[in-house]
Amino acid sequence: MTVLGAVSLPQLPPERLRDLARAADDAGLEELWLWEDCFWGSGVATASAVLGWTGRLRVGVGLLPVPLRNVALAAMEIATLHRLFPGRATVGVGHGVQDWMAQVGAQVESPVTLLREHLTVLRALLDGEEVTVDGRYVRLDAVKLDWPPSTPSPIFAGATGPRSLRLCGEAADGTILTGGTTTDEVRAARRLVDEGRAAAGRVDPHPMVVYLLTATGPDAAGRVAAQLRREGRDPVAGGVAGDARTVADAVRRWADAGATTVVLQPTGDEPDPEAFVRFVAQEVRPLVP
Structure with a gap:
């Protein structure tokens, strides 16, 4: 079965998040995904709040930029979420937007090396191991949670480039693909992830999450196309606009391409975020196998 979720965009003021979270929970939405985009708000703080405000809603954080976070701190925060809300949190890590990382003085020469070191150590810490490591970027001395x-506690990673996608297959337990990713790009990503899994000898299932830019209601097609053009993506193949049936058909196409979780991402000018999550849960979900 395809898991169906929705994104709460970081542009939503934090004080509005409680109403959105409760609307999603009441409507029966499976997953609400949050972003840690500079400089909107904390992914961990918002995830903890949403989990506390709701009773059954699962929450994803996609993603935490690893240049901003010492791996020990990331492990502490992720472990705390899992202990407070068992089985309800999914956290992804990734390179972060390089312009933002440079802006805060955290950009590194080799983002792939940093992500590899971070994922390896994060896995060990969350497994309860004591870690001493002296890597190019990650250095710990006898650290144990x-x-x-x-x-x-599965660890997801977000990526776009071939090397990073292979690394997701090697070192992460799931992969997150950004909004605007076309079905052809999902298939290509799945191949690269599987190459990484094969190289690492991994045979465990590897979920793939994709954000699907979505709009419904007046001028839905124009809103989706305009946002995709601003992002330099395909204004036709990178999103979906229309009624519940049209959106559900698109979800099935992205699932057939290799996504196991499709997270509907509203446009930045979505006028009613609460109505959007209700649309996803109550109108689209019944039409998706």
């Missing part, structure tokens, strides 16, 4: 997750 006092409160590691009490249940297995």
Whole structure:
């Protein structure tokens, strides 16, 4: 079965998040995804709040930029979420937008090396191991979490480039693809991830999450096309606009291309975020296998 979720854009003021979260929970939405985009707000703080405000809603964070976060701090925060809300949080990490990383003085020469080191050490810490490492970017001396997750905690990673996608297959437990990703790009990403998995000898299932830019209602097609053009993406193949049936058909296409979770991403000018999550949960979900 395809998992269906929705994005709460970081442009939404934090004080409005409670109403959106409760609307999503009441409507039966499966997953609400949050972003840690500079300089809107914290992904971990908002995830914790949403999980506390709701009873059954699963929350994804996609993603935490690893140049901004010491891996020990990232492990502490992720472990805390998993212990407070078992089985309800999915956290992804990634390179972050390089312009933003440069803006805060955190850009590194080799983002792929940093992500590899971060993922390897993060996995060990969340598994309760004591870690001493002296890598190019990640350095720890006898670090061990006092409160590691009490249940297995999958680590997702977000990527776009071939090397990073292969790394997701090698070192992460799932992959997150950005909004605007076409079905052909999903297929290509799945191949690259599988190459990484094969190289690492991994045979475990590897979920793939994709954000699908979506609009419904008046001028939906124009809103989607305009945003995709601004982002330099295909204004025809990178999103969907229309009624619930049209959106559900698109979800199936992205799922057939290799996505296991399709997260509908509203446009930046979405006039009613609460109505959007209700649309996803109550109108689109029943039409998606």
